[in-house]
Amino acid sequence: MKRLLSIVTILGLTGLGLSLSATAQNQPAQSQTSAGQAQQQPVDTQSARAFEGKITKAGDKLVLQESSTQQAYQLDDQDKAKRFEGKKVKITATMDPNTNTLHVVDIAPVER
Numbered sequence: 001m002k003r004l005l006s007i008v009t010i011l012g013l014t015g016l017g018l019s020l021s022a023t024a025q026n027q028p029a030q031s032q033t034s035a036g037q038a039q040q041q042p043v044d045t046q047s048a049r050a051f052e053g054k055i056t057k058a059g060d061k062l063v064l065q066e067s068s069t070q071q072a073y074q075l076d077d078q079d080k081a082k083r084f085e086g087k088k089v090k091i092t093a094t095m096d097p098n099t100n101t102l103h104v105v106d107i108a109p110v111e112r
Contacts, residue, residue, distance in 0.1 A: 048105045051091045055084045055107075064091055064102060077104040084109065 051073065053066040062081040064073045067088075073095070075081045081104070088110040093102035 046094050048092050048094050051093060051095075051102060052089070052110060053091075054088050055081050055086065057085070064089070072100075074099065074101040075104055076101055080104055080107050083107075 051064055051066055052068070053064045055062055055075075056065050056072075057063075058072060062075055062078055062085060064075060064081075065071075066073065075091075084107055090108050090110050091102060091104060092106040093104045095102055
C-alpha cells in the first residue's frame with residue numbers, strides 16, 4: 001500500500017512539474033506576441049507645425065519655398081495654395097519626410 005501511495009505521489013508531482021514547465025514555456029511566447037502586436041499598431045506621433053515661406057510654381061505644381069532654409073516642400077492641397085501663389089504665407093501642416101510633402105491643415109498670409 002505504501003508503495004502504491006509513493007507511486008501516485010511521484011506521478012502527481014511529475015504531472016505538476018510538466019504543467020508548470022508548459023506554462024513557463026507559453027508565457028514568453030505570449031509576451032512576444034503582445035510586443036509584436038504593439039509594434040504593428042501605427043503610432044502617429046507627428047503633430048502639425050508651422051512653416052513660413054512663399055508659394056511658388058515648380059513645374060505644374062505649387063510648392064512652399066521655406067524662408068529660413070530655402071527648402072521647397074510639395075503641397076498636398078493645391079486648391080488651398082492656389083489663392084496664395086506668389087505670396088508669403090504661414091502654413092500649418094504635418095510633413096511626410098519620405099516624399100517631402102506638406103499635408104496642409106491651414107494656410108494664412110504673413111503680415112508684413
